Amino acid sequence: MKAYLLFALKRFxxxxxxxxxxxxxxxxxxxxxxxxxxxxxxxxxxxxxxxSPEAIASLRATLTELFGLNVxxxxxxxxxxxxxxxxxxxxxLLAFPRPAMQLVMLALPWTFGLLTVSTLLTWLLGxxxxxxxxxxxxxxxxxxxxxxxxxxxxxPYYIVAFxxxxxxxxxxxxxxxxxxxxxxxxxAFTPEFIFSILHYSILPAASLTIVGIGTWFLGMRAxxxxxxxxxxxxxxxxxxxxxxxxxxxxxxxxxxxxQLTSLAMTLGGIFSGTIITEQVFxxxxxxxxxxxxxxxxDSATTLxxxxxxxxxxxxxxFIIDLVHPLIDPRVRTE
Amino acid sequence: xFAVLRDLVRYNVEFTIGAILVAVIVIFACxxxxxxxxPTQVYLAIPDQPPGAQxxxxxxxRGQDMFWQLSFAFRNTLTFGLTVALLSRIISIAVGLAAGYxxxxxxxxxxxxNDIFVAIPIFPILILFYFVMRSNLNGFTLALVMACFGWxxxxxxxxxxxxxxxxxxxxxxxxxxxxxxxxxMLEEHLPYVMPIIFATTxxxxxxxxxxxxxxxxxxxxxxxxxxxxxxxxxxxxxSAMVVGVWWWILIxxxxxxxxxxxxxxxxxxxxxxxxxxxxxxxxxx
Numbered sequence: 034m035k036a037y038l039l040f041a042l043k044r045f046x047x048x049x050x051x052x053x054x055x056x057x058x059x060x061x062x063x064x065x066x067x068x069x070x071x072x073x074x075x076x077x078x079x080x081x082x083x084x085s086p087e088a089i090a091s092l093r094a095t096l097t098e099l100f101g102l103n104v105x106x107x108x109x110x111x112x113x114x115x116x117x118x119x120x121x122x123x124x125x126l127l128a129f130p131r132p133a134m135q136l137v138m139l140a141l142p143w144t145f146g147l148l149t150v151s152t153l154l155t156w157l158l159g160x161x162x163x164x165x166x167x168x169x170x171x172x173x174x175x176x177x178x179x180x181x182x183x184x185x186x187x188x189p190y191y192i193v194a195f196x197x198x199x200x201x202x203x204x205x206x207x208x209x210x211x212x213x214x215x216x217x218x219x220x221a222f223t224p225e226f227i228f229s230i231l232h233y234s235i236l237p238a239a240s241l242t243i244v245g246i247g248t249w250f251l252g253m254r255a256x257x258x259x260x261x262x263x264x265x266x267x268x269x270x271x272x273x274x275x276x277x278x279x280x281x282x283x284x285x286x287x288x289x290x291x292q293l294t295s296l297a298m299t300l301g302g303i304f305s306g307t308i309i310t311e312q313v314f315x316x317x318x319x320x321x322x323x324x325x326x327x328x329x330x331d332s333a334t335t336l337x338x339x340x341x342x343x344x345x346x347x348x349x350x351f352i353i354d355l356v357h358p359l360i361d362p363r364v365r366t367e
Numbered sequence: 368x369f370a371v372l373r374d375l376v377r378y379n380v381e382f383t384i385g386a387i388l389v390a391v392i393v394i395f396a397c398x399x400x401x402x403x404x405x406p407t408q409v410y411l412a413i414p415d416q417p418p419g420a421q422x423x424x425x426x427x428x429r430g431q432d433m434f435w436q437l438s439f440a441f442r443n444t445l446t447f448g449l450t451v452a453l454l455s456r457i458i459s460i461a462v463g464l465a466a467g468y469x470x471x472x473x474x475x476x477x478x479x480x481n482d483i484f485v486a487i488p489i490f491p492i493l494i495l496f497y498f499v500m501r502s503n504l505n506g507f508t509l510a511l512v513m514a515c516f517g518w519x520x521x522x523x524x525x526x527x528x529x530x531x532x533x534x535x536x537x538x539x540x541x542x543x544x545x546x547x548x549x550x551x552m553l554e555e556h557l558p559y560v561m562p563i564i565f566a567t568t569x570x571x572x573x574x575x576x577x578x579x580x581x582x583x584x585x586x587x588x589x590x591x592x593x594x595x596x597x598x599x600x601x602x603x604x605x606s607a608m609v610v611g612v613w614w615w616i617l618i619x620x621x622x623x624x625x626x627x628x629x630x631x632x633x634x635x636x637x638x639x640x641x642x643x644x645x646x647x648x649x650x651x652x
Contacts, residue, residue: 047479047482047483050479050483051482051483051486051487054483054487055483055486055487055488055492058487058492059491059492059495062492062495062496062499063495063498063499065499065500183631184628186631188624188627189576189577189580189581189623189627190577190581191580191581191584191599192580192620192623192624195616199608203608298485298520300486300488301485301486301487301488301489302488302489304488304490305488305489305490305491305578305581308490308491308494309581309584309585312585323491323494324494324585327494327497327498327587330498332498335494335495335498336495338491339491339492339494339495342488342491343487343488343491346486346487346488347486347487350486
């Protein structure tokens with residue numbers, strides 16, 4: 034138990050370091066900008082009607098203070114870190130004066146739900162199919178699945194999503210291709226609303242699954258075809274243990290462990306894919322918010338989404354790392 | 368070197384297919400050097416012509432001959448992918464060799480940084496870069512930024528190989544012969560790591576080109592430079608699928624998918640070749 038706590042503590046320090054580094058990079062990048070957010074608001078306001086120079090000067094002073102730009106850069110950075118603890122990123126430009134964090138909190142559940150379901154589904158399906166394909170190497174169906182996986186795997190995500198929109202939007206319109214839920218359903222905790230959410234999430238989730246499944250399938254098949262040659266598998270076969278039992282509790286269980294580690298390592302990439310999914314399918318999540326914010330020149334929201342993305346991905350990796358010893362006893366004893 | 372290539376072609380169908388696919392696309396991209404048209408100009412050809420004798424790949428709604436347009440697009444995309452791969456290889460080789468050979472606190476510090484970079488989601492950061500630089504974001508800057516994020520997986524891989532090399536006889540002899548650590552890493556260990564570097568270069572190119580396409584499709588790069596992504600961006604911008612100009616989207620998609628499959632097959636077959644067990648199984652020994 035003590036070893037586990039020490040391990041958890043180490044991982045926690047790493048989590049803090051990742052969040053610190055990621056948010057710092059985001060801060061530095063967003064403050065390289067030659068376009069000042071203050072000037073862009075003033076440009077927008079003064080473009081609509083004419084104001085006296087004094088009014089514009091006082092507006093500029095107020096906005097500079099509001100965005101915290103009236104102090105030197107290193108102080109801005111410390112302010113940013115201090116406010117990061119309470120998730121305060123300042124007011125957004127698009128929905129002024131709503132805090133950027135409020136917009137993020139509205140979008141976060143959509144992304145979180147879509148990502149969790151599709152990632153778990155992809156990981157489990159890919160690994161089980163890959164494990165079976167590695168164990169039953171003569172099965173024709175599984176071999177065919179392997180060829181499909183090799184063909185699908187290198188196709189960039191965007192193209193798959195786009196093809197699905199074309200197929201289900203134009204050629205065979207059976208599924209909704211855009212939005213998070215039906216227009217005529219009131220967002221409330223009712224069966225209709227939940228059903229609508231599920232109905233609208235089929236395509237985005239399916240596209241994420243189709244793209245991701247190949248990697249897990251191929252990785253698992255390679256791992257399992259190595260494990261199959263180990264002595265303990267031969268021994269179990271000679272001992273008369275059932276084939277399916279060997280496949281699931283002897284072979285796949287052992288091969289799951291490295292796959293869990295690589296799940297943690299690819300989460301960042303999976304998150305990138307979600308941004309495209311949301312953009313293609315018009316899903317109201319973090320990705321759509323990020324794209325809207327960038328196009329609208331909203332620096333506070335852009336920074337907020339980036340930081341929340343870093344924090345969310347790092348925390349997910351942290352949780353996977355904590356689960357790891359429970360599955361792999363060898364890590365537990367270390 | 369030639370013996371390796373000959374073996375690969377003879378015993379590995381995947382390698383041959385991959386090499387042919389990539390070679391054809393590279394030749395296609397190189398044709399742009401002889402292009403009669405300037406890819407940044409619009410309305411030089413009759414718009415919306417389907418593929419035919421005059422315009423082999425058709426022409427788009429912006430009045431551009433798609434054949435030459437795509438040739439430029441693939442040249443830029445390939446150059447981009449190669450730049451990212453080369454730059455990130457330099458970082459991953461330096462980090463991997465140093466962490467693996469020097470060990471101790473150097474290893475711990477480098478791997479700590481490595482783990483941080485693995486965990487940072489790169490896409491929001493890239494979008495932030497676009498947000499800041501807007502159309503000043505040219506291909507090389509983007510490549511540089513992506514190279515700074517594209518090294519950690521491969522650095523870890525190289526480190527794991529070097530860890531094994533460190534305790535080999537020849538390393539000890541080199542140390543006793545008075546070679547400096549830098550020299551041992553570069554002259555003794557680097558050749559062992561080279562095959563992995565080739566294989567990861569392909570994988571890295573798939574990764575960086577995929578990201579570039581994604582960014583460009585959303586309009587988050589300089590959309591006036593023809594690349595595969597910006598071609599798709601303009602096609603979407605003119606609603607090519609709805610209007611019925613299908614070749615504007617379909618042809619670049621097919622070629623880029625072929626490129627990905629080619630690079631993927633090269634990476635997989637090189638990986639197989641590196642592992643002596645799977646190499647021997649394939650050669651039937």
